[in-house]
Amino acid sequence: MPGSAPSGDHPSAGAEGEPKPPAVEVVRSARRRRTISAYRSGERIIVQVPARLTRAEEAQWVERMVRRVLAGERRLLRSDDELVARAAELSRRYLDGRAAPAAVRWVDNQQHQWGSCTPADRTIRLSRRLVGMPDYVVDYVLLHELVHLLEPGHGPRFWAHLAGYERLERARGFLEGVTAASGLPAA
Ligand SMILES: [Zn+2]
Numbered sequence: 001m002p003g004s005a006p007s008g009d010h011p012s013a014g015a016e017g018e019p020k021p022p023a024v025e026v027v028r029s030a031r032r033r034r035t036i037s038a039y040r041s042g043e044r045i046i047v048q049v050p051a052r053l054t055r056a057e058e059a060q061w062v063e064r065m066v067r068r069v070l071a072g073e074r075r076l077l078r079s080d081d082e083l084v085a086r087a088a089e090l091s092r093r094y095l096d097g098r099a100a101p102a103a104v105r106w107v108d109n110q111q112h113q114w115g116s117c118t119p120a121d122r123t124i125r126l127s128r129r130l131v132g133m134p135d136y137v138v139d140y141v142l143l144h145e146l147v148h149l150l151e152p153g154h155g156p157r158f159w160a161h162l163a164g165y166e167r168l169e170r171a172r173g174f175l176e177g178v179t180a181a182s183g184l185p186a187a
Pocket residue numbers: 001002144148154
């Protein structure tokens with residue numbers, strides 16, 4: 001379960017929970033004639049445009065394509081099928097594709113944990129309480145459970161698998177904050 005190991009102290013972490021807009025990298029290609037594409041690469045969104053575009057056209061397209069990528073990422077998290085696709089992408093990006101779950105789904109009955117993994121049948125469940133949290137937080141929980149397919153405990157080898165995730169400490173801090181807040185006695 002995420003958040004059960006000490007996270008250390010991050011006094012200067014600043015603006016927790018408010019994801020900053022992604023950095024955008026524009027790649028102008030002379031070989032590209034018409035097609036414009038955009039995709040996420042870690043913290044950045046790469047937009048590929050034909051070199052013939054004017055700077056003004058490029059700016060318009062970049063804005064449009066970045067919006068499209070971000071909207072796609074928000075949509076990604078709503079159904080089980082899309083969760084499966086997201087898991088495959090995270091496994092590919094951070095674990096060389098080694099974590100291959102048989103099923104990934106949202107569940108409503110996990111009040112005390114964000115996610116769980118059953119290595120015996122390679123199933124992963126994520127609490128629906130995560131819906132609406134920032135994508136980097138949901139990705140962290142999903143990646144955390146994917147790593148459990150490779151490493152059952154929370155020892156150094158477990159955390160080594162997660163070391164490549166750029167927003168690891170930020171996501172853990174976010175969840176600790178939510179847990180602390182929900183642990184307060186009801187007024
Ligand atoms: Zn865990």
